[in-house]
Amino acid sequence: xxxxxxxxxxxxxxxxxxxxxxxxxxxxxxxxxxxxxxxxxxxxxxxxxxxxxxxxxxxxxxxxxxxxxxxxxxxxxxxxxxxxxxxxxxxxxxxxxxxxxxxxxxxxxxxxxxxxxxxxxxxxxxxxxxxxxxxxxxxxxxxxxxxxxxxxxxxxxxxxxxxxxxxxxxxxxxxxxxxxxxxxxxxxxxxxxxxxxxxxxxxxxxxxxxxxxxxxxxxxxxxxxxxxxxxxxxxxxxxxxxxxxxxxxxxxxxxxxxxxxxxxxxxxxxxxxxxxxxxxxxxxxxxxxxxxxxxxxxxxxxxxxxxxxxxxxxxxxxxxxxxxxxxxxxxxxxxxxxxxxxxxxxxxxxxxxxxxxxxxxxxxxxxxxxxxxxxxxxxxxxxxxxxxxxxxxxxxxxxxxxxxxxxxxxxxxxxxxxxxxxxxxxxxxxxxxxxxxxxxxxxxxxxxxxxxxxxxxxxxxxxxxxxxxxxxxxxxxxxxxxxxxxxxxxxxxxxxxxxxxxxxxxxxxxxxxx
Numbered sequence: 001x002x003x004x005x006x007x008x009x010x011x012x013x014x015x016x017x018x019x020x021x022x023x024x025x026x027x028x029x030x031x032x033x034x035x036x037x038x039x040x041x042x043x044x045x046x047x048x049x050x051x052x053x054x055x056x057x058x059x060x061x062x063x064x065x066x067x068x069x070x071x072x073x074x075x076x077x078x079x080x081x082x083x084x085x086x087x088x089x090x091x092x093x094x095x096x097x098x099x100x101x102x103x104x105x106x107x108x109x110x111x112x113x114x115x116x117x118x119x120x121x122x123x124x125x126x127x128x129x130x131x132x133x134x135x136x137x138x139x140x141x142x143x144x145x146x147x148x149x150x151x152x153x154x155x156x157x158x159x160x161x162x163x164x165x166x167x168x169x170x171x172x173x174x175x176x177x178x179x180x181x182x183x184x185x186x187x188x189x190x191x192x193x194x195x196x197x198x199x200x201x202x203x204x205x206x207x208x209x210x211x212x213x214x215x216x217x218x219x220x221x222x223x224x225x226x227x228x229x230x231x232x233x234x235x236x237x238x239x240x241x242x243x244x245x246x247x248x249x250x251x252x253x254x255x256x257x258x259x260x261x262x263x264x265x266x267x268x269x270x271x272x273x274x275x276x277x278x279x280x281x282x283x284x285x286x287x288x289x290x291x292x293x294x295x296x297x298x299x300x301x302x303x304x305x306x307x308x309x310x311x312x313x314x315x316x317x318x319x320x321x322x323x324x325x326x327x328x329x330x331x332x333x334x335x336x337x338x339x340x341x342x343x344x345x346x347x348x349x350x351x352x353x354x355x356x357x358x359x360x361x362x363x364x365x366x367x368x369x370x371x372x373x374x375x376x377x378x379x380x381x382x383x384x385x386x387x388x389x390x391x392x393x394x395x396x397x398x399x400x401x402x403x404x405x406x407x408x409x410x411x412x413x414x415x416x417x418x419x420x421x422x423x424x425x426x427x428x429x430x431x432x433x434x435x436x437x438x439x440x441x442x443x444x445x446x447x448x449x450x451x452x453x454x455x456x457x458x459x460x461x462x463x464x465x466x467x468x469x470x471x472x473x474x475x476x477x478x479x480x481x482x483x484x485x486x487x488x489x490x491x492x493x494x495x496x497x498x499x500x501x502x503x504x505x506x507x508x509x510x511x512x513x514x
Contacts, residue, residue: 017155018293021162028166035173036184044185047124050104050111051131051192056246058100059136061238062093063143063154064303064382068237069230070147071304075311081225082147088227089140089234097136104129123186127193134196141203145210149304153206157199165195237382240391251398255281255405259419262409276360276416283352284361284420288368291336295329295372299379306383310442319444322380326373327450331503333372334455335494338462339487340365343469346483364420370427377434380442389437397430450503457497465490 036044066089073081104111105126112122138157145153172187259280263273302325309317340347344365345358374397378390404422408414414421438444469486473479 013151013155013297017158018297020159022290022293024162024166028169031170032173032188035170035177036181036188044124044188047121047128047185047189050125051128051189053246054100054104055132055135057243058096058132059093059139061240061243061387062089062136062139062234063146064387065234065237066140066143067146067304068307068382068385069234070144071149071307072311074148075308081230082144084225084227085230085234086140086144088231089143090137092231092235093136093140097133100136101129101131101133104132120182121185123182124189127186128189131192131196134193134200138196138200138203141200141207145203145206146300147304147307149301149308151301153203154300156206157202160202161195161199163195164198165191167191168194237385237387240388243391251401254402255419258402258406259409259416262406263415266410266412266415268415279348279354279357280360280364280416280419283348283354283357284364287340287347287351287361288364288371291333291368292371292375294332295375298325298328299375301325302376302379303383306380307385310384315443318384318442322438322442322444323447325376325379327447327454327503329372329376330369330451330454331498333368334458335461335490337365337368338458339465339490340368342462342466343483343486346469346479346486350480350483360416360420362420363417363424367420367424367427370424370431373431374427374434377431377438380438380444381434384438384441386437386441390434393430393433393437396433397426400429401426453501454498454503457494457501457503460497461490461494464493 032044066085069085070082073079073085108122108125108129111125113119138161142154142157145151169188169191172190173184176187177184260270260273260277263276264270268276302321305321305325306318309321341362344361345355348357348361349355374394378387378394381387381390401422404425405419408418408422409416411418435446439446465486468489469482472482472485477485
């Protein structure tokens with residue numbers, strides 16, 4: 001019970017930090033957009049994908065790899081190896097981060113003029129490049145703490161990093177605006193550097209406190225594994241995750257080309273196709289991403305927990321933790337999927353004043369479940385030291401998504417719904433591939449009966465929400481209020497349903513907060 005509480009508490013801490021960071025990341029774009037306008041935001045957005053893509057390649061897999069190895073070493077009693085791994089990883093990422101930052105700065109003229117065909121993107125690219133260095137160092141600290149199943153340093157550093165980044169973005173953009181749009185945009189991108197420095201300082205403080213709790217003169221156990229071998233193992237585990245992290249952004253770029261083009265092939269004008277794609281990617285997909293704040297946090301906590309259980313050679317514990325993570329993820333994703341499906345147009349009207357976005361949101365809503373299953377099963381594969389399987393399946397998923405989007409979007413009866421359905425089908429296949437591989441490698445027996453039970457409660461909630469909205473709206477109450485009241489009722493019904501079937505109770509809450 002205590003292990004479950006620790007696992008859930010870590011997931012909760014990361015979920016709260018992720019929610020705060022995402023909220024800050026969404027809010028600051030409103031004043032920034034008002035200041036820079038469309039052209040200035042274009043310059044800002046040209047530089048940022050370059051930074052995020054390189055950063056994903058360099059560091060996305062590092063925290064996962066380090067957390068797996070540290071968890072494994074600590075379980076075996078080799079605390080000395082954990083410290084050695086931390087030092088060698090810090091050296092590798094220091095050099096790699098520095099080289100990549102310099103490389104981006106050196107290539108900035110080529111990227112701006114030749115690739116982006118916008119010379120004024122030069123300064124925004126240069127300004128954001130040093131952030132790669134600081135983010136690389138942060139990834140080592142975060143992986144080390146996660147390996148000890150301490151999620152607080154990662155969570156606190158994420159919030160501080162985002163808070164400082166947002167503050168710096170707005171101050172620097174406003175301060176440099178009189179000099180020209182390109183300099184204001186550069187000031188905005190430099191916010192990532194300020195945030196990176198702040199986040200790194202926070203992690204260094206946490207590490208200093210960690211070291212004081214574990215004095216240097218204590219006797220550390222070593223396995224005799226050379227530092228070079230530890231570094232190679234870290235890189236071996238990190239590379240598949242890092243490459244996998246780049247797949248989805250690249251698929252999104254392809255979607256931006258394919259979906260509008262296929263819509264125009266079946267008779268939509270350029271403006272209509274652009275608007276429909278905006279409804280899908282700029283509105284519906286944003287709502288789908290909200291539950292992932294929690295499922296990603298659960299996945300992050302799941303990796304070291306599975307790694308620890310595997311190192312102890314406790315198959316039953318691996319089984320329990322995998323199922324516990326899956327169940328926690330489905331408790332969140334099932335009601336989100338049903339709620340977004342039932343009130344698709346109403347929610348889009350409430351948030352965006354664009355009920356038309358509900359058209360692609362209806363089928364896309366079910367990707368909440370598929371994405372959660374994919375993320376959690378990938379975390380399980382990472383935890384048992386087989387991240388390359390998850391990466392391979394992600395590539396397959398991306399290829400299937402491109403194929404379905406190209407094919408289904410061109411069916412007139414489906415149009416933009418085709419792209420949404422393609423996303424759901426692709427992640428359904430990807431999730432099944434992951435789950436089958438995980439079962440083959442661990443022998444886990446999935447708790448399908450409990451999943452069905454949670455799903456039925458979510459469906460009953462959806463039916464109640466649907467009729468509640470109709471009933472409330474019939475009294476000539478504003479649709480916004482009717483939507484909020486129906487959602488509130490749905491949350492209450494779902495919560496009561498979970499408690500009645502004992503899938504969520506007071507003991508679970510106590511384990512989370514204890």
